Amino acid sequence: MSLWEYANPVKFMRLSGAVLPWVSALAAISIVSALYWGFFLTPEDFRQGATVKIIFIHVPAAMLAINAWFMMLLTSLIWVIRRHHVSALAARAAAPIGFVMTLIALITGAVWGQPMWGTWWAWDPRLTSFLILALFYLGYMALWEAVDNPDTAADLTAVLCLVGTVFAVLSRYAVNFWNQGLHQGASIGRVEAVTGADVTEKISNVYFYPLGLSILGFVLLFIALVLLRTRTEIRVRRTSALLARERIG
Amino acid sequence: MIALLIRDLRIATRAGGGAGLGLAFFLMVVVLVPLGVGPETQLLARIAPGILWVGALLACLLTLDRIFALDFEDGTLDALLCAPLPLSGVVLVKSLAHWLVTGLPLTLISPLLGVLLNLPPEGYFWLMASLLPGTLSLSVIGAFGAALTVGVRRGGLLLSLLVLPLYVPTLVFGAECASALMAFKDPLAPFIFLLVITLGSLAFLPMAGAAALRANLR
Secondary structure, eight states: OOGGGGGGGHHHHHHHHHHHHHHHHHHHHHHHHHHHHHHSSSOOOTTTTHHHHHHHHHHHHHHHHHHHHHHHHHHHHHHHHOOOOHHHHHHHHHHHHHHHHHHHHHHHHHHHHHHSOOSSOEEEHHHHHHHHHHHHHHHHHHHHHHSSSSHHHHHHHHHHHHHHHHHHHHHHHHHHHHHTSOOOOOOGGGHHHHHHHHSSTOHHHHHHHHHHHHHHHHHHHHHHHHHHHHHHHHHHHHHHHHHHHHHHO | OOOHHHHHHHHHHHHSSHHHHHHHHHHHHHHHHHHOOOOOHHHHHHHHHHHHHHHHHHHHHHHOOOOGGGHHHHHHHHHHHHHHSSSSHHHHHHHHHHHHIHHHHHHHHHHHHHHHHTTTTTTHHHHHHHHHHHHHHHHHHHHHHHHHTTTTTTTTHHHHHHHHHHHHHHHHHHHHHHTTTTTTTOHHHHHHHHHHHHHHHHHHHHHHHHHHHHHHOO
């Protein structure tokens, strides 16, 4: 009994079919309760007013936007090394989800930034690197769509994912270098604040617990969506194989 | 490898080979920007390094699909795959040839265009110093992108979409280096980062490009 058994599409389908309803239900429950808790049961912030509550969507989406790419990196590596098709399809399935999460993070950030910073958009390192991340997702998805042969497409996107990771990390440091000092850390120090690294900006537990629940809910939602989309991809692959066989026979 | 390099250079410099295309485009961008933003010398001097860098990047992008497309169509690439030369070497030579016909001439005429944009004289050295390795890394990264999209019909848009985010670090460090003196900063730090990116891409991207070519030719 090892993890690699689930590289077999039949076993993967059986397991994911059994797990999927539970994960989806848990995701729905935790997101709904976290958002209700966050939006209606927490006090308004002393300085930020009600806008602080966007944190319950913004932070989980931003975390997933980055981690979805790392999941794609991992599954691409598995495809390159062990050539399991399920792995390549999971990478393909995760890309649009990561892209949407990046967009959610950017849009909620803009909505929060308008009243707080007085601008929808600033060429701040964090914002810029998320825009670049969105471009990476777009290019990755476009390459999948453009190449006809599925194995070639999987190979090419895997190479792109590996190289893209290096360059995405490089861009992160490049934009930091480029716009250093224009923006102070405090206004965007939310992540440090959440983890408690920044003592003065430390987020109070009133906000932290619903935020943790919301992050959990988003992670579960991500897992559910990836499973669902991977199952769809496997079925599409099967259907086209059946059609091809019919045409020959 | 030398023979391949000479062959590529000869094809590119032939009539219709596209060697002048990037250069002409670069020239046009630099001439059009002052017409667009107005002739104030102060403003032009401040944005000159940025314009020259963006122009160089776009000129490079414009000519990228020629690196492999023609050789892929007429089967030369299949022959090169069987040649007693590692495929990563082929990618490296092709990107060098691309750099020699676009990046290098572009770097050489950049001071001239700097005059047009009223770039102060002390900026010329760092402008050229940053463009020289910078355009080389643009060519190598672009060759990797071209290798990815060589099998796609009309892949020009896809190629730009794939390559643009990969160009971000080079552009940021290059433009930063070229304009550092104007902002009273030390241009050496971004220059070292730029060199690191160039050398890193030279070392690793030909291998990634070769892997992509192999997948495309299978």
